[in-house]
Amino acid sequence: MAVQQGREDVVLVTGCSDGGIGAELCKAFHAAGCTVYATARRVEAMAGLREAGIRTLSLDVTSDESVKAAVAAVLAEAGRIDILVNNAGIGLVAPLAEVDHKKAKEVFDANYWGTLRMVQAVAPHMAARRSGTIANIGSVVGYMCTPWGAIYSSSKAAVHNMTDALRLELQPFGVKVVLVAPGAVTSNIGANNLERFDDQFSMYAPFAAVIRQRASISQGSNSMPTDQFARGVVQQLLRPRPPRHFLLGGFVPLIQFALWWPMWLRDRVMSKTFKTDVVLPPAPSAAPAGPVGDKKAD
Template sequence: MTEERKVVLITGCGKGGIGYDYCKAFADLNCSVFASDVSHRLPDLADLQSEDNVETLELDVSSDSSVASAVDLVISRRGKIDILINNAGIGSPGPLAKLPLDAVRKAYEINALGQLRMAQRVVPHMVARGGGTIVNVGSVVGRVPTPWAGSYCATKAYVHAMSHALRVELRPFGVNVVLVLPGAVRSSFGSNNVERLKDCEWKIYKSFSKSITERAEASQSGKSMDAAVFARHVARQVLSSSPPKTIVYGHMTGLFRFLSWSPLWVRDLFFTKRFKLNKVVVR
């Protein structure tokens, strides 16, 4: 007898993002994949509809009703959800002292609460079936926050704390929780970040505008890992007989591991020089 195909629900699957490549990676490994995104990005998923093993649906992780409808739809069609990939997320670039709170709230609602909202909806179903896997996408900057991205880093730190707590809380029910910490992976994330910076007036940080933009697209350097390579690695790890608790993969993960172990003065010195914060502003 052949093993029953795994049903995988993935959030944030617009073309150009890592979620798009997650869909292909899991589909290639013979999973039944549900690729989702918000309504205005559904056209970006059109190419995925031609893929074997992939269906698309609308899902806004910041909406209780949208999450409920999407999860219920997958279960009605396939009878189960074996794996949830909490990938949906947005950037929130800019200096914390001047970043509009609306932008901070939006990032928190999608990146942090969006993942918990999804988990809370699938957990009862997974528990009833006796198992499942929840994959939460954090970031190396959730461990080592950087200047000009403090809001985004904070949302990922939340994801890390939430994942570590959930992992222990769900263990008695046979539900695995895997935390993914991508390094620098090529995607549309950097260009989307730069787009968010348009028309921003940083006032006291005006002289740092170039540095802020550099940070917004820092993960998209020439050495950044190809998203398809990254997604295939994660998919294989998640589908293994004993999924790891964390998956740390991608360009610059070694650097951030070193910085996480370093004294704060070393970290501060590194980021001060890297993002041009070593100049004195005279007002």
């Protein structure tokens, strides 16, 4: 797919550590002639982008102060932000009945609240100019959840709903809002999921191996190369009228097809794929005690 050339938009992208989707999006925007500001919590994690001549800034989407400071720096230097891409986020793989609450809250703080922080920092400036595009990175699992990944999927479903409402709310101000839903795309997410993975399960000890496999399922042979994905997304975002929802990556045709299935069929396929189509034997338990106060007669 050819990227539209000659654009001079000012683009701000979050979550741009080298090797990820955000970094490749920055390269694709840069190749299209845009002025790109790449951001991540650690500037040193974007060394490859700096070498490519792309501006880099420190930005932690979980911090109000960091978001405000980074946006202010871009506006002070460039004078405007034409395109905001909310890409920063983290994953988590764990069974819901045993998920660590702290880790679950971190996912929502980065994926949902982080997106909202960026929107609230940038949208007023776009609205004042009656121009701009906000692209929120969701996921195909935001449309259809899988076992072992419900926290991440739920955070992305929340981003989907936010995006749909935001599109209508910003329409009067001439600001376009797009949902980008990646399928399987080669990136750091599998390694990052495994780094956060904790297999100290109690109820789900028999499923530890398949839960671990779920952590990197998007990084298999069906994954789309990150640069190909980025070029496709940038091509769509630089259109005068970008799509409301844009899905791209491995498994996308399957997910789109499966959304039409009846729930019983979807459950059957999911349970077979993620190994929940079993009935475990009863857990060993102590022999039942007798009634309280029961004594042998003298």
